[in-house]
Amino acid sequence: xxxxxxxxxxxxxxxxxxxxxxxxxxxxxxxxxxxxxxxxxxxxxxxxxxxxxxxxxxxxxxxxxxxxxxxxxxxxxxxxxxxxxxxxxxxxxxxxxxxxxxxxxxxxxxxxxxxxxxxxxxxxxxxxxxxxxxxxxxxxxxxxxxxxxxxxxxxxxxxxxxxxxxxxxxxxxxxxxxxxxxxxxxxxxxxxxxxxxxxxxxxxxxxxxxxxxxxxxxxxxxxxxxxxxxxxxxxxxxxxxxxxxxxxxxxxxxxxxxxxxxxxxxxxxxxxxxxxxxxxxxxxxxxxxxxxxxxxxxxxxxxxxxxxxxxxxxxxxxxxxxxxxxxxxxxxxxxxxxxxxxxxxxxxxxxxxxxxx
Amino acid sequence: xxxxxxxxxxxxxxxxxxxxxxxxxxxxxxxxxxxxxxxxxxxxxxxxxxxxxxxxxxxxxxxxxxxxxxxxxxxxxxxxxxxxxxxxxxxxxxxxxxxxxxxxxxxxxxxxxxxxxxxxxxxxxxxxxxxxxxxxxxxxxxxxxxxxxxxxxxxxxxxxxxxxxxxxxxxxxxxxxxxxxxxxxxxxxxxxxxxxxxxxxxxxxxxxxxxxxxxxxxxxxxxxxxxxxxxxxxxxxxxxxxxxxxxxxxxxxxxxxxxxxxxxxxxxxxxxxxxxxxxxxxxxxxxxxxxxxxxxxxxxxxxxxxxxxxxxxxxxxxxxxxxxxxxxxxxxxxxxxxxxxxxxxxxxxxxxxxxxx
Numbered sequence: 001x002x003x004x005x006x007x008x009x010x011x012x013x014x015x016x017x018x019x020x021x022x023x024x025x026x027x028x029x030x031x032x033x034x035x036x037x038x039x040x041x042x043x044x045x046x047x048x049x050x051x052x053x054x055x056x057x058x059x060x061x062x063x064x065x066x067x068x069x070x071x072x073x074x075x076x077x078x079x080x081x082x083x084x085x086x087x088x089x090x091x092x093x094x095x096x097x098x099x100x101x102x103x104x105x106x107x108x109x110x111x112x113x114x115x116x117x118x119x120x121x122x123x124x125x126x127x128x129x130x131x132x133x134x135x136x137x138x139x140x141x142x143x144x145x146x147x148x149x150x151x152x153x154x155x156x157x158x159x160x161x162x163x164x165x166x167x168x169x170x171x172x173x174x175x176x177x178x179x180x181x182x183x184x185x186x187x188x189x190x191x192x193x194x195x196x197x198x199x200x201x202x203x204x205x206x207x208x209x210x211x212x213x214x215x216x217x218x219x220x221x222x223x224x225x226x227x228x229x230x231x232x233x234x235x236x237x238x239x240x241x242x243x244x245x246x247x248x249x250x251x252x253x254x255x256x257x258x259x260x261x262x263x264x265x266x267x268x269x270x271x272x273x274x275x276x277x278x279x280x281x282x283x284x285x286x287x288x289x290x291x292x293x294x295x296x297x298x299x300x301x302x303x304x305x306x307x308x309x310x311x312x313x314x315x316x317x318x319x320x321x322x323x324x325x326x327x328x329x330x331x332x333x334x335x336x337x338x339x340x341x342x343x344x345x346x347x348x349x350x351x352x353x354x355x356x357x
Numbered sequence: 358x359x360x361x362x363x364x365x366x367x368x369x370x371x372x373x374x375x376x377x378x379x380x381x382x383x384x385x386x387x388x389x390x391x392x393x394x395x396x397x398x399x400x401x402x403x404x405x406x407x408x409x410x411x412x413x414x415x416x417x418x419x420x421x422x423x424x425x426x427x428x429x430x431x432x433x434x435x436x437x438x439x440x441x442x443x444x445x446x447x448x449x450x451x452x453x454x455x456x457x458x459x460x461x462x463x464x465x466x467x468x469x470x471x472x473x474x475x476x477x478x479x480x481x482x483x484x485x486x487x488x489x490x491x492x493x494x495x496x497x498x499x500x501x502x503x504x505x506x507x508x509x510x511x512x513x514x515x516x517x518x519x520x521x522x523x524x525x526x527x528x529x530x531x532x533x534x535x536x537x538x539x540x541x542x543x544x545x546x547x548x549x550x551x552x553x554x555x556x557x558x559x560x561x562x563x564x565x566x567x568x569x570x571x572x573x574x575x576x577x578x579x580x581x582x583x584x585x586x587x588x589x590x591x592x593x594x595x596x597x598x599x600x601x602x603x604x605x606x607x608x609x610x611x612x613x614x615x616x617x618x619x620x621x622x623x624x625x626x627x628x629x630x631x632x633x634x635x636x637x638x639x640x641x642x643x644x645x646x647x648x649x650x651x652x653x654x655x656x657x658x659x660x661x662x663x664x665x666x667x668x669x670x671x672x673x674x675x676x677x678x679x680x681x682x683x684x685x686x687x688x689x690x691x692x693x694x695x696x697x698x699x700x701x702x703x704x705x706x707x708x709x710x711x712x713x714x
Contacts, residue, residue, distance in 0.1 A: 022502035029411065051406035054386060054512035059495040060423055062548030063555070064416040099555035134501045138416040139552075144491045144516045145379035146551050146585045146653075148559070155411035159501050174540070181538035181574040183531070185553045191419030192549015194503050195496075196542045198420070198456035202505070217538040218575035228503050296503075 001114060003354060006046035014160070016124035021132070021161050026119040030111040030156035033140070034101055039154070042111050044118065044354075047157060057149040058138035064191035065094035066136035068295045069252075070161065071116045071349065073125040074337035079116060079349040082335050084109060086252045091135060093250075094188035099148045100137055107154060108135060110353075115156055117353040128163030130335075132296065138191075163297065169210035171226060171290075172306035173275055174200065178217035179225060179247075186224070186247035194228065201227070209306050211292070215275060216247070223273040229292030229300065230254035231273075234323050235281045236288065238267040253293040253331070259343060260330045266323060275307070282312045290314060291324040299328040358471060360711060363403035371517070373481035378489070378518050383476040387468040387513035390497070391458050396511070399468050401475065401711075404514060414506040415495035421548035422451035423493035425652040426609075427518065428473045428706065430482040431694035436473060436706040439692050441466055443609045448492060450607075451545035456505045457494055464511060465492060467710075472513055474710040485520030487692075489653065495548070520654065526567035528583060528647075529663035530632055531557065535574035536582060536604075543581070543604035551585065558584070566663050568649070572632060573604070580630040586649030586657065587611035588630075591680050592638045593645065595624040610650040610688070616700060617687045623680060632664070639669045647671060648681040656685040 006027045014024065029047040033040045058064045067087040072080050088109060092102040116123075116131065123131040135156045139149030177200035180186025185193060197212070204212050211227035223231055223242055230251040233240045239261055244250040261268045281287035282305070290302045301324050305312045319325040333339035334346065363384045371381065386404045390397045415421045424444040429437050445466060449459040473480075473488065480488040492513045496506030534557035537543025542550060554569070561569050568584035580588055580599055587608040590597045596618055601607040618625045638644035639662070649657045658681050662669045676682040690696035691703065 023498075023500045025410075025412065025499070031411065047410065049408035049410050052409050053382075053404065053406050053514070054388065054493060054495070054510065055382065055491070055514045058548075059415045059421040060491070060493060060548055060551075061555075062419055062421065062550070062552035064419065064552070066417055097556055098552045099559055132501060134412070134417070136411060136417060138411070141380075142382070143380045144489060144514065148555050153411065157410070157412045157501065176540050178538045178540035181535045181541060183533050183535035183557075183574050184538060184541075185549075190549060190552065191415075191417055192542075192547060192552060193419070194417075195419035195421070195455045195547065195549060198418075198505050199454055200540075202456055217540050 001110065002041050002043045004043065004045045005118070011121050014122060016129070016160065019160055022159055024159050026122040026131070026158045028115055028119055030115050032107055032111070032154040034152040034154070035150070039101070039104065039107060042107050044114055052140065053142050055142040055144055056139070057141050057143055060144065061139065061146055062192045063098050063100050063139035063149055064136065065091060065098055065100065065189050066134055066191065067091045067189060069133045070130040070295060071123055071133060072130050072336045073123045075125070078337065079120050079123060080335070080337060081112065081116070081347040081349060083252055083256070083345045084112060084347055087135065090189065090250060091137065094190060095137055097185055097188040098190055100139070100152060103137065103154050111156055113349050113353045115158065116349045117351060119158070120349070122160055124160050124162070130161045131158050132161035133158045168301045168303035170208065170304040170306065170311065171211045171213050171302050172204040172207060172209040173213045174215050175220050175308070177212070179214040181217060182247065184247065187245065187249055189249065197228070207306065213305070221275055223275065223278070224248055226292035229294035229297070232257065232291050232293065232324070233273055233278055234289040235286050238269055239323055240269045240271060240273050242273055243270050251294060253295055253298060256331055256345070257293050257327050260327050261323070278305070279307055279312065282314070288315060289317065289322060289324050298332060299324050358467065359398050359400045361400065361402045362475070368478050371479060373486070373517065376517055379516055381516050383479040383488070383515045385472055385476055387472050389464055389468070389511040391509035391511070392507070396458070396461065396464060399464050401471055409497065410499050412499040412501055413496070414498050414500055417501065418496065418503055419549045420455050420457050420496035420506055421493065422448060422455055422457065422546050423491055423548065424448045424546060426490045427487040427652060428480055428490060429487050429693045430480045432482070435694065436477050436480060437692065437694060438469065438473070438704040438706060440609050440613070440702045441469060441704055443612070444492065447546065447607065448494065451547060452494055454542055454545040455547055457496070457509060460494065460511050468513055470706050470710045472515065473706045474708060476515070477706070479517055481517050481519070487518045488515050489518035490515045525658045525660035527565065527661040527663065527668065528568045528570050528659050529561040529564060529566040530570045531572050532577050532665070534569070536571040538574060539604065541604065544602065544606055546606065554585070564663065570662070578632055580632065580635070581605055583649035586651035586654070589614065589648050589650065589681070590630055590635055591646040593643050595626060596680055597626045597628065597630050599630055600627050608651060610652055610655065613688055613702070614650055614684050617684050618680070635662070636664055636669065639671070645672060646674065646679060646681050655689060656681050
C-alpha cells in the first residue's frame, strides 16, 4: 500500500454534533487503478479531485457499482466494522454482472481497515452515530464506444453519519414503475439502479408518500424492495421477506435481521409476498408491521401503504411490541459493542494498521 | 458562449486514413455546469480532464444519459448534422426519466454547431466516414446519499468515425437476460442500460454470437432491441419493427428507416414481433432479413439467429435484393449530401458560427 498522508487535515473544522451527512468527507480516501488487465498499487491519499474527462466510460456507459457499510466507535473508543466480508463478496458479484474486474480481498479489506484506522478521529460516537463508508468501482477509460472498459478505478471514500429517517414514513406500493427486470441487474448494487428510481420516487412524493415499495415489473403483484432497502412484513407474529433473486439485493442488514429474528424464536418466512395478502391482512387487522432495512438507516418503519389510491394505515406499536424496533436494537447493540456478538459479525479495526501493511 | 481555443492543436497528429474510433478526440469540447437550479455559461474549451472525486454522484448513483449523433462532410467540404433536433428532444426525455435537469436548445444545438464548426478539420470525408458526437449529462455533486444530485455537467465530446460492423453477424435471441423492465428506463439513453448489457453479451459471445436480440423480460416471446440498436425483420416483402415504448428506444435511425421504406412503397408494420413468428418464417422460407439500426453503425445485417440452442441461418441477399442495404444506402446518401433531402433532415453547419454566437 502506498501511503500519502494529508498535510492539511480538515478535522479541526469537523463538529461531530453538527455536520451534514453525505457531503462531509474524511481526510483520506483509498484509490487503486486497473489497466492492462490488472490492478495497480493500492494508494491511501488525501480525499480530493482526480482528473477525468467527460468521455470517461463510467458516466457514458454506466459501468459503476458500489457498497455501503459502516464503522462504529464504542464507548471506549474502539472501532468496529460490521460483516465487511459480506460487502467484499457482494461488490464482486456486482462487478461480475456489470462485466467489471473483481477486486481482491487485500484491496478491499486491508484498504478499508487502513483508511478507517487513519481517520478514526472522524468517527462520531454516541447513539446512531457512525462512519458511512463507500467502496466503489467505476470505469475510467476515455472512449466513445459502447463496450466493456479497459480501465477502472476502485476507491473507498467515507462520510461521518448520524441516523436519519427516524419518523415512520408512508410508502406507495408501485403499480406502474419498477426497479428491476427479470434477467436484469436488480441484485447488483449498480449505479444505474439508483438513478432509475429517483423519478418514480419524486412522483410518489407528489402524491404524499416518502418512498416506493417496488413490485415485480410484470404484474406488480409481489413485493420486491422498498426505496433502497429490503422489505419485511409482519402478519400476526410471523415475519416475511422476499427471497433474494436476480431482482432483489442480498442485503447485509436483511440477512442480519433474519438471523436475529430466528435467534429470538420469531418465525421468519422467506417467500414471495403477494400485495393482495398484505392488503387483506391490513383489512382484517392481522397486519402488524411493514418496514425496510438497509445499512444507511438500519430500519425505516412504515405508517401507511398507498395502494390503488387508498392510504392503508398500519398500527402504531410501542418499541416493546414492535419486531422492527426490537431487531433493530439487537442489531445496533452488536454493531456498537454494547451486546455480546454471538454471530462473530464485529471486526475490530486495530490501531496503527498502517505500520503492519 | 465562452470560448477558449486550444493553443496546442493535436490535428497534425491525426491521420484520417489510420485512426482508432472512439478514443481519438477532437481538439475541443463543450461543457456547461448546473448548480443552484440553473445552467451556467456554455463553454467551448480544449478537450481534456476536469476535476472530479470518486464521490461524484454520476458514478455512484448513475444519473447519466447521453446521445449519439454524427456530422458528415460532403465532397465539397460542406459539413452537415442529421436531424439534430431529434437528439435534442431525446436527451431531455432521458434526463426527465432520470430526474435530471433538461438542457436548453441553445446549449445543445448552438453548442453542437460551434464545436463541429471549430473542429471541422477533424471530420474525415469519404464513404462511411463521419464525426461521431457525444452529448451527455451527468451528475457531478460529491455526496454519498442516494438522492437526486444538485449539480450536473452537460458536455459534448467527439471522435472521428469510420464505419464498422461491415460483416454480417450472428445474434442470440435472449431467453434469460433482458435489457429493460416494464416501468423502467429502457426508452432512455441511460448510462446504466449499457453496462447492464455487457455481461449477457459476453456470455452470448462465448456461445459464438456477436450480439443479443433483447426480448421482453417477462416472457422472452417478443423482440425488443438488438445490441444497442433498434431491430427490423423482413418477412416476404413486409418489414416489421416493434413500436417504441417505455422499454424501447425511439431511435432516430429507426424512424428514418421507416420513413424511407414508406417512400419506396415498402410495407412497414410497426407492431410487436413474436419470436415464434420469426422462427416459423425462417423455417418456411419467408424470413428474408433481420437487421439492427443505430447511429454508430447505421445497419448491422444478421446472418443467423440463435434460438433454443439452434443457429437459424438467414438468406444471403445481394445489395439490390436487400431492403436493409437499400434503405441504408438511401439514408447515407441523404446524410452525406449525395441525394436530395426531401425530408429536410440535413442541417448545414455554417462556417465561422462562433463569430455569430
